[in-house]
Amino acid sequence: MATTRRRFLQATTTAAGLAAAQTAAGQTQNYSPNDRIQIATVGVGGMGSGDTDMALAIPGVELVALADVYDGRLARAKEAWGGHVFTTRDYREILSRPDVDAIIVGTPDHWHARITADALKAGKHVYCEKPMVQQPEEGHAVIEAEKASGKILQVGSQYVSSVIYHKTRDVIQSGAIGKLNMVEAWLDRNTALGAWQYSIPPDASPQNIDWDRFLGSAPKRPFEPIRLFRWRNYRDYGTAVAGDLFVHLLSGLHVSTRSLGPTRVFATGGLRYWNDGRDVPDVMLAMLDYPETAEHPAFNLALRVNFKSSVNEEQFGFRFVGSEGVIMAGSKVTVSKVPLEREPGFTIGTFPKAVQQKYLEEYRRKYPPVEPTADNMRPQEEVVYAPPARYSAHQEHHKVFFNAVRSGRPVVEDGTFGLRAAGPALLCNTSYFEERIVKWDPTTMKAS
DSSP, rough: OOOOOHHHHHHHHHHHHHHHHHHHHHOOOOOOOOOOOOEEOOOSSSSHHHHHHHHSSSTTTTEEEESSHHHHHHHHHHHHTTTTTTEEEOOOHHHHOOOOOOEEEEEGGGGGGHHHHHHHHTTOEEEEEEEEEOSSGHHHHHHHHHHHHHHHHEEEEEGGGOHHHHHHHHHHHHHTTOSEEEEEEEEEEOOTTTTTTTOOOOOOOOTTBHHHHHHTOOOOOOOOHHEEEEHOOOOTTTTTHHHIIIIHHHHHHHHHHHHOOSEEEEEEEOOOOSSSSSSSSSSSEEEEOOOOSSSSSEEEEEEEEEEOOOOSSSSEEEEEEEESEEEEESEEEEEEOOOOOOSSSOTTSSHHHHHHHHHHHHHHHSSSSOOTTTOOOOOOOEEOOOOOTTTTTTHHHHHHHHHHHHHOOOSSSSHHHHHHHHOOOOOOHHHHTTTTOEEEETTTTEOO
């Protein structure tokens, strides 16, 4: 039974929590032409550029500065957003500018924690691409900088602001599928670009790339542009499929279940198809144990990423399994009710015939047979909730951030939420490379 568009949005807004409330407020509030938020982006590759476009689509947001280690991207940025935009290779020049209110961090993962903390200390609001950190232990310094600054930090995993996962949370909390016991989540990519085979500019050279600045804290090595433009393929700069994709799934799961996180993580996988020099797997599977809390029962999470299966398109979704039904969440939310068993059944074939007869007589007294009729047939019930046409969770996430910058109200995906999603995701890498089960404390946000 499909809901109407209005009914979906009303139902979601009612109980979606702080993030959805911020979004709804931002859609109706009017801002004066002079009430501008001036932003700068550090790292204008694919995600940095996309985030900048999303931000500039919001009324009152203005781009004033950019930083990148490749001069070609700075030139392209001026073509795209105007010659008036200040550009530099050194992000610290941006942090020193009094006209910058907020920073978008779109750099390779190994720079996320440092730039985010530096920007907060400089008094800037920060939208940091996920994962918030490259290593879990970096997260505490970021959280401390956030708290000390009094500024807004939002991590860029748009599932947190998506009506899909807020609706899923509503359905779970309503008891519609009974007691949650297992969740399956997957995000498969089956194209070269989906597997990070990004284009390398033919003019890439030590003259127009600040190679040492790109390396930062990573091991020193001679100029090799493939490592800059396909940085996700290398452990020195990226976080593999766990940091790029598992963290999205964990973010959506934590919103849906109100969970703080798992306590045990185990991952396996391998490099099965993209033997292109990368040192990270292109297939990863993980099992995570979530303990019982006041918000949810104990359940297990199964994660999967595969960069080359038989279908040439991206596939993602969740399957929330409960004692009385299943929720499928992806581009829409589908709730399927599973009728409870009328009787437990029996296995008496190995009993002597006399015992079988006696057992059956007692069983049928307790569970009389029911002949199927039009009235007592119970087909599986299914309800589908679909968001409006052209709905963008990514755009919604940016609205939440800029609404918070204007209002001062906190966001859901702050530093603590960001670490609780990134931590166990990144521990999947630890488990995979060290071939062991890793323990995680979701309260203290520390691994062992």
